[in-house]
Amino acid sequence: MKKKFKLQDLDCANCAAKMEENIKKINGVNDANVSFMTQKMTIDAEDEKFDEIMQEVIKVCAKVEPDCKILV
Amino acid sequence: MNKKQKNMLYRIIATAIIYGGVIVAEKIVKLELFETWWASLLIFAFPYLIIGYDIIFKAVRNIFNGQVFDENFLMCVATFGAFGTGEYSEAVAVMLFYQVGELFQGYAVNKSRQSITELMDICPEYANIEVDGKLEQVDPDDVNIGDVIVVKPGERVPLDGKVINGSSMVDTSALTGESVPRKVDEGSEIISGCVNGSGTLTVEVTKEFDDSTVAKILELVENASSKKAKVENFITKFARYYTPIVVIAAVVLAILPPIILGGNWASWIKRACIFLVISCPCALVISVPLSFFGGIGAASKNGILIKGSNYIEALSEMKVIVFDKTGTITKGEFKVQKLIPGSGDVNKGELIEWAAYAEGYSDHPIAKSIKDAYGSNIDLNLVDNAEEISGHGIKVNVKGKEVLAGNEKLMKLKNIKYQPCTEAGTVVYVAVEGKYTGCVLIADGIKEGACQAFENLKKLGVRKTVMLTGDRKDVGEAVASKLHIDEVYTELLPADKVTQVERILGESDDKNKVAFVGDGINDAPVLMRSDIGIAMGSMGSDAAIEAADIVLMDDDIRKIPLVMRIASKTMGIVIQNIVFALGVKLLVLILGALGIANMWEAVFADVGVSVIAILNAMRTLNIKE
Numbered sequence: 293m294k295k296k297f298k299l300q301d302l303d304c305a306n307c308a309a310k311m312e313e314n315i316k317k318i319n320g321v322n323d324a325n326v327s328f329m330t331q332k333m334t335i336d337a338e339d340e341k342f343d344e345i346m347q348e349v350i351k352v353c354a355k356v357e358p359d360c361k362i363l364v
Numbered sequence: 365m366n367k368k369q370k371n372m373l374y375r376i377i378a379t380a381i382i383y384g385g386v387i388v389a390e391k392i393v394k395l396e397l398f399e400t401w402w403a404s405l406l407i408f409a410f411p412y413l414i415i416g417y418d419i420i421f422k423a424v425r426n427i428f429n430g431q432v433f434d435e436n437f438l439m440c441v442a443t444f445g446a447f448g449t450g451e452y453s454e455a456v457a458v459m460l461f462y463q464v465g466e467l468f469q470g471y472a473v474n475k476s477r478q479s480i481t482e483l484m485d486i487c488p489e490y491a492n493i494e495v496d497g498k499l500e501q502v503d504p505d506d507v508n509i510g511d512v513i514v515v516k517p518g519e520r521v522p523l524d525g526k527v528i529n530g531s532s533m534v535d536t537s538a539l540t541g542e543s544v545p546r547k548v549d550e551g552s553e554i555i556s557g558c559v560n561g562s563g564t565l566t567v568e569v570t571k572e573f574d575d576s577t578v579a580k581i582l583e584l585v586e587n588a589s590s591k592k593a594k595v596e597n598f599i600t601k602f603a604r605y606y607t608p609i610v611v612i613a614a615v616v617l618a619i620l621p622p623i624i625l626g627g628n629w630a631s632w633i634k635r636a637c638i639f640l641v642i643s644c645p646c647a648l649v650i651s652v653p654l655s656f657f658g659g660i661g662a663a664s665k666n667g668i669l670i671k672g673s674n675y676i677e678a679l680s681e682m683k684v685i686v687f688d689k690t691g692t693i694t695k696g697e698f699k700v701q702k703l704i705p706g707s708g709d710v711n712k713g714e715l716i717e718w719a720a721y722a723e724g725y726s727d728h729p730i731a732k733s734i735k736d737a738y739g740s741n742i743d744l745n746l747v748d749n750a751e752e753i754s755g756h757g758i759k760v761n762v763k764g765k766e767v768l769a770g771n772e773k774l775m776k777l778k779n780i781k782y783q784p785c786t787e788a789g790t791v792v793y794v795a796v797e798g799k800y801t802g803c804v805l806i807a808d809g810i811k812e813g814a815c816q817a818f819e820n821l822k823k824l825g826v827r828k829t830v831m832l833t834g835d836r837k838d839v840g841e842a843v844a845s846k847l848h849i850d851e852v853y854t855e856l857l858p859a860d861k862v863t864q865v866e867r868i869l870g871e872s873d874d875k876n877k878v879a880f881v882g883d884g885i886n887d888a889p890v891l892m893r894s895d896i897g898i899a900m901g902s903m904g905s906d907a908a909i910e911a912a913d914i915v916l917m918d919d920d921i922r923k924i925p926l927v928m929r930i931a932s933k934t935m936g937i938v939i940q941n942i943v944f945a946l947g948v949k950l951l952v953l954i955l956g957a958l959g960i961a962n963m964w965e966a967v968f969a970d971v972g973v974s975v976i977a978i979l980n981a982m983r984t985l986n987i988k989e
Contacts, residue, residue: 301368303470305650306435309600328650329477329657334587355429358422 294336298363302331307357314352320345333362365471372467379415379460386411387453401450408452416443416459433607435644445637446963449630454963458641461964465971472978473650476658476985486538486557486578488522504556504573515565521558524576525567527551532563539581540667540918557581580909584669591672595938599652603645610953614639617957631959638956641966647945651977652938658984659934667917668927675913678896679931683876685826685924686865686890689833689843691883692900693921694808698729700737701809704785705802715802719794721762722769725750730790733806753777757792768795775800788842810843813922818847820925824932827876830868832861858886865890881924883908898924934984941977948973 302308308328315324315335323336337345350362365373386407390398398404413420416439423436431437439462446455490501492514499514504522507513512528515521521534531549536542536558545561548554554567557578573579592600618636622629656673663670670676690696703712720738723731724747735742749761756777757770768778775782775793782800785791789807793800818829830851833840840854853864865880872878880887880894888911891897899912900919909915916923952969955961 304435304646305473305653306603306644306646309603309649310431329653331477356431358425358429 293339293342294334295342297333297335299326299331299333300361300363302326302328302357302360304328304357307360310356311353311360314356315349318345318348318352321349324349366474369467369471372463375415376460376464376467379411379456382411382414383453383456383460390453404452405447408447408456412443412447412456412459415456415463416440419459419463433611433643435646438607438611438640438643442637442640442963442966445633445640449634449637451634451963458963458967461967462641462971465967465975469646469650469971469974469978472975472982473654476654476978476982486520487582488520488556488578491522492516492519504576507569507573509569509572511569513567513569515560515567517560517562517564519560521554521556521560521565521567522576522578523556523567523569523573524571525554525569527554527565528568529566530564532565533561535559535561537667539577542667542918542920581669584671584909584915587671591674593656593673593677595677595935595942596652596656596673599645599648599942603649606645607643610639610643613953614643634963635956635959638961638963638966639953641963642949642952642956642969644970646970647949647974647977648942650974651941651945651981654978655934655938655941655981655984658981659930659987662934662985662987663927663930666923666926666930667920668923668930669909669915669917670927671913671915675896676931676934678877679879679914679928680935681875681877682879682896682928683825683827684830684868684872684878685821685828686830686832686868686878686880686894687849688861688880688882688887688890689831689835689840690808691919692881693814693831693843693847694810695919696808696883698733698790698806699809700733700804701789701807702787702805703802704783704805706783706800707802710801715794716804718762718767718796718801719769719792719804721747722758722760722767722794724760724762726752726758730792730806734792734804737804765797769793788836788838807839810846811919811921813920814847817921817925818849820922821928824925824928826928830864832856832864834858834861861887862889862893865894869894881921930984930987933987937980937984941980944980945973945977 305328308326312324312326315321315326320338320341321335322338325334327333335346335349353360353362389395397407419436419439423434423440426434426436439459443455443459446458488504491504491507492499493502493507493511494514507523513522513525517532527548527550529550531547533545534548534554535545538559539555539557548565554565556576614636617639618633622632653673656676659676660670660673687693700716703715705712705715716734716738719734720742723734724742724744746763747760751759753759753770753774756774757768760767768774768780769792771791772782772784772793775795778795778798780795780798780800782793782795782803785803785805787805789805792804792806794803795801821829828851829849830853831840831844831849832853834856835854837854840852844852856864865878869878877895879896879898880890881898881900882891883900888907891899891911896914897912898914898916899908900916900921914927948969952961952965956966
């Protein structure tokens, strides 16, 4: 399943790249894309565990850029 | 400017005033207070904390989160280092200018992001639906197929549909870049994203919002940033190694030389701090994707959709272009090109009149084009005894006279002396009462501007143009020679087109990209197979939007040289930014290591370079024809 999320206060391009890199490493994530330009994040992950994976994604993002909020 | 940025601005102004005051007190008034080091440190720590407290906070927090080489941390180390070596005023200044640069950089990026997204802002916000005689605004997502919506003057058409009442001129420029409005009236198809002109339209919805043109395009543009160019991937990889390498170099620089050469630790630590300030790859990480984004934005302003920055890169290396003929180079509609009267006593008007009446009952495309060329109404009462001679043409009585209209075989069959027409196209010979009257040449017209487009392609460095067509040899070659196309392959079946493209792909290499341009309807396999698939004239055609890498929203073949120019300029700007940013950073690193450059130059090499690169990246937005 593919889902798109808006990001708020994503201020640094390098962080976006780091977030993307770290999200891709989460178990069950097939693909992820964090776009600094459109301030959007696309997550492609396994259906059954999607909610769990999202929790993990939020944690990972908070680690890299605590100011950035994921609008679900 | 948002709230966060405004706050930052106030902090910067406050710090600048305090800092100025402190400098005046130290250097001009020469207060005795500054002679004791700890008093001096305390005084300078005040403005430093105002401007830098969040940086210190973030640095500490990020270390706990396992993010060590982050720019906040590096700025802290660099400024602490400056404090440690007794350069209090420089430490404050570096932090101050770092924040100014960050603010400006954030502002510039936001601005450019906004102007690019505005370009692509074709998303309708609401749809008007009539409920109990009153118009209500609803979310386009909630409208179903078959619902009737009302589009008022000046509003954006929210969903694809069919006009059932009213007429207006609609502005399709957001979708096609075409500035001439298009007329719609009862029965016309209308696509979402267009802006209605002066008339109110009642539209029956034919597609759900998610399937509507506008939603498809938006999705495509938003996903464009996920297909990254090689340069972008290189920068991402580079950034991953650059920071640790510079930081390690800084540590080495701070420790080794004083141990080996002996002597002044402070001076070497200062040099190491310069390294730390330059260690963020931000200028590259921001400006390169921004340039590509701007290029994609500039293209979409012109009605060209590019599905990813990798295609911008590929376009700049495009050396061979393969064209489909019908619908791409030619209009795909048959038109009377020429009227050739058989003798002096027949004029062109009479010839087309006879031909039109002869074809009066027929609805074959050829007949239709003859009737279109005639223009006036045909009184079918004057036509009788129509008889179709299969594979030859038609025999009919018009105003009591026997008229023959058909191909050469018909003329031979009826023993009529005719003058064979040698021009490419479909020829209809006409004879009245057994006497040859003349012939009508019907062909598929070459698109406007095609000649100019091919000329420009060559100027832009395309080495070879190829045309593939299922059409007859003479027709295909006539078109090719008119446009100076290098290679022509005619009478091809759809499968042959794939083989031809595969062969051309096989002959080229990575640096010579092959593009295929087609109308997307029956050449989806070729569009996918080629390095760059360009679909044309696909307003509303989902198949083409999906199969192609680049979609030209209108039929204009001149958009191909334009998109090439956008691509090569974008690539040019990307390379300028890389060379400039790396060049300055490297130079300051070397000068810093030698003790020539100071903190000021380092701050410039960090945020100054970023800002300049961002401004340069913004130029991609303004690429024009």
